[in-house]
Amino acid sequence: MRKVYESDRRIWAKQLLSYRVSLLKCDRHQRIFLICRSLASSTLVAILSSCSFQPDSVTLSSGTAGGFYNRVGEQISNSTKTTVGLKVSNLDSQGSYENLQRLLERKVDFALVQLDVASEAMRQGKVQAVAILANEYLQMITRKDSGLQVFADLQGKRVATGTPGSGIRFTTSQLIKADKLQIQEDAADFERAFQKLNTRQIDAIAYVGSVGASQKLRQQFINDPNLKIIPIQKSLINNLTILDPGSYQSATLPMGTYTSRPPIPEQEISTISTATVLVTRPDMDKNKVGxxxxxxxxxxxxxxxFYPELQTTEASESLRKGLFYIHPAAQKVFEEGDPRAAFIRYWQSNSDLQAGVFILVSTSVVGLLIGQWRKQSSQKLLATTVNRINELKNLLTENPQEALKGIEDLRQEHRLRFIDGAVTTEIYEQLQHKTHIFADECRLILERQRKKFVMDTLLLLDEWQATLQTDPDVALQKLGQIKQDYRDMLLSDQVDIEAYVELMQLTLMSVMTLMPKSSQG
Incomplete structure (x- = not known):
C-alpha cells in the first residue's frame, strides 16, 4: 500500500510541473480551472481517497425510549454533535436483534447490539464493529422464596426471557439451549415482567445489561427487598466461553451492586457478560465511520x-478490547487519532507533497500576477483603440475609404494579439464590438458616396447628351473630362475599383446608345 501512495505522489508532482507551463498560457477562466483541479487532486491524494466533504448526518438504531441502549444512543449523538459536527438520528427499537436487522436491511447506518447477537453476522462479513461501549451481564432475577438457587434450577419454570427482537431474549435462549433446559418462556416487557413476578405468574426474569447502569432495575430492588439474583453454574460459563470466546466472557457481579443495605446481591454472583457494540456495514462511508x-x-x-472501565483505563484500548472484526476506518482512528488531522500527518511525512504545493502556490502567484498585467495591458489597449477610432472619424467625411482601411488594420492587429494570448477574451470582445460598429459606419458612408457618384454621372451624361446634339466636339471633350474625373477619384480612393468599373460601364453604355443617333442627325 505504501508503494502505491508513493507512486501517486510522484504522478501528482509531475502533474503540478505540467500545470506550471499551462497556467502561463491560458486565460483567466482556464487558469482558475487548472488551479482548482490541481488543488482537488492534491487533496484526494493527501487523504488517500477519503471523502472531501463533511457528512452532516447518520442514523442509529438503539433501543426503547428511556432504556439502556437509548441512553447510549443519546450519548453518541451528543458526542458526535459537539466534537465533529455530525448529527446522529437516534431511532427507537426493541433492542439488539431488531437493530441488527435494520442495519443488514440498510435502513440505518449504525446499530447498537450485543456482541453475541452480532457475532454470526460479523463472521460472515456482513457487519463490522466500531467500538465497545459497555459490558452487559446476564442477571437472572427471582424471589428469595422461589427455591431457585442456580441457573440450572429453571428447568420447567416460567421465565420472562425478554421481548421479541431484544438482545435479552437472544442471550437467554443461548444459555437455555447450552444447558439443555425446558422452560416456559414469557415475552413480557420489563415493567410487566416484574408485575408478574410479584404476583407469582412467573418464576424468574432474565435481564442483560451493564452493571448498575439501569436505574429502573435498581429501583425494582429498592422497592422490593425480597428480590435476588441467582448465579450461573461454572460448568455452563466455561462451556459458553470456550465455544464462543468472541461473544462471552466469564464475569462476576459484585456484592452490593444495586443496594448496600441490605446488600443486593448478597454475595458475588458468577455469570457471563457480552459486550455492547456499535456496529456498521463494511461498505459504510469511511469518513463517517472515522x-x-x-x-x-x-x-x-x-x-x-455505561462502561466503568473507561474511568481507569486507556480509552482506545478499552473501546476495542477483544474485538476481532473492526471496521478499517475505526481501526485507523484507534491507531492514528483524529481523522481530520490525517492531512497534517500526511503533509509532515511527505516531502513530495510539500514540494508540489510550493510549486503550485508559486505558479499560481506568478499566474495571477501575469493575469493582472494582462488585464492592465488590455485596459490600456482598449483606451488606445477608442482614441484611434476618434482619429479615424476625422477622415470619414473626406476619405471614408481610408478610414475603413485603418479600422480593418486595427481589427487585424487585435486578432493577432488575441491569438498570441496578449488580450483576454473579455477585452477582445469589447474591442471587436467597438471596431465593428465603426467599420459598419464607414461602409455606410462609402455606399452613400457610391450612390451619389452614380447620380452625378447620370446628370453629366444627360448634359453630355444635350451637348452632343449641338456641338459634338465639345461633347467629346466633356466625355474625356468625365473619364479623367473617374480616374482621379479612383486614384484618390474616393471610389473603389468596383464603383469605378460600374461608372465606366454606365458611361460606355450611354456613348453606345447616343452616338448612332448623333451620326444620323
Whole structure:
C-alpha cells in the first residue's frame, strides 16, 4: 500500500510541473480551472481517497425510549454533535436483534447490539464493529422464596426471557439451549415482567445489561427487598466461553451492586457478560465511520456511566478490547487519532507533497500576477483603440475609404494579439464590438458616396447628351473630362475599383446608345 501512495505522489508532482507551463498560457477562466483541479487532486491524494466533504448526518438504531441502549444512543449523538459536527438520528427499537436487522436491511447506518447477537453476522462479513461501549451481564432475577438457587434450577419454570427482537431474549435462549433446559418462556416487557413476578405468574426474569447502569432495575430492588439474583453454574460459563470466546466472557457481579443495605446481591454472583457494540456495514462511508469513532474516543469518559472501565483505563484500548472484526476506518482512528488531522500527518511525512504545493502556490502567484498585467495591458489597449477610432472619424467625411482601411488594420492587429494570448477574451470582445460598429459606419458612408457618384454621372451624361446634339466636339471633350474625373477619384480612393468599373460601364453604355443617333442627325 505504501508503494502505491508513493507512486501517486510522484504522478501528482509531475502533474503540478505540467500545470506550471499551462497556467502561463491560458486565460483567466482556464487558469482558475487548472488551479482548482490541481488543488482537488492534491487533496484526494493527501487523504488517500477519503471523502472531501463533511457528512452532516447518520442514523442509529438503539433501543426503547428511556432504556439502556437509548441512553447510549443519546450519548453518541451528543458526542458526535459537539466534537465533529455530525448529527446522529437516534431511532427507537426493541433492542439488539431488531437493530441488527435494520442495519443488514440498510435502513440505518449504525446499530447498537450485543456482541453475541452480532457475532454470526460479523463472521460472515456482513457487519463490522466500531467500538465497545459497555459490558452487559446476564442477571437472572427471582424471589428469595422461589427455591431457585442456580441457573440450572429453571428447568420447567416460567421465565420472562425478554421481548421479541431484544438482545435479552437472544442471550437467554443461548444459555437455555447450552444447558439443555425446558422452560416456559414469557415475552413480557420489563415493567410487566416484574408485575408478574410479584404476583407469582412467573418464576424468574432474565435481564442483560451493564452493571448498575439501569436505574429502573435498581429501583425494582429498592422497592422490593425480597428480590435476588441467582448465579450461573461454572460448568455452563466455561462451556459458553470456550465455544464462543468472541461473544462471552466469564464475569462476576459484585456484592452490593444495586443496594448496600441490605446488600443486593448478597454475595458475588458468577455469570457471563457480552459486550455492547456499535456496529456498521463494511461498505459504510469511511469518513463517517472515522468521525463517529473519534467522537467516542475523544469523549470516552462520558461513557463511563455505561462502561466503568473507561474511568481507569486507556480509552482506545478499552473501546476495542477483544474485538476481532473492526471496521478499517475505526481501526485507523484507534491507531492514528483524529481523522481530520490525517492531512497534517500526511503533509509532515511527505516531502513530495510539500514540494508540489510550493510549486503550485508559486505558479499560481506568478499566474495571477501575469493575469493582472494582462488585464492592465488590455485596459490600456482598449483606451488606445477608442482614441484611434476618434482619429479615424476625422477622415470619414473626406476619405471614408481610408478610414475603413485603418479600422480593418486595427481589427487585424487585435486578432493577432488575441491569438498570441496578449488580450483576454473579455477585452477582445469589447474591442471587436467597438471596431465593428465603426467599420459598419464607414461602409455606410462609402455606399452613400457610391450612390451619389452614380447620380452625378447620370446628370453629366444627360448634359453630355444635350451637348452632343449641338456641338459634338465639345461633347467629346466633356466625355474625356468625365473619364479623367473617374480616374482621379479612383486614384484618390474616393471610389473603389468596383464603383469605378460600374461608372465606366454606365458611361460606355450611354456613348453606345447616343452616338448612332448623333451620326444620323
Amino acid at each position: 468521525l463517529v469513532t473519534w467522537s467516542i474516543i475523544s469523549t470516552a469518559r462520558t461513557y463511563s456511566q
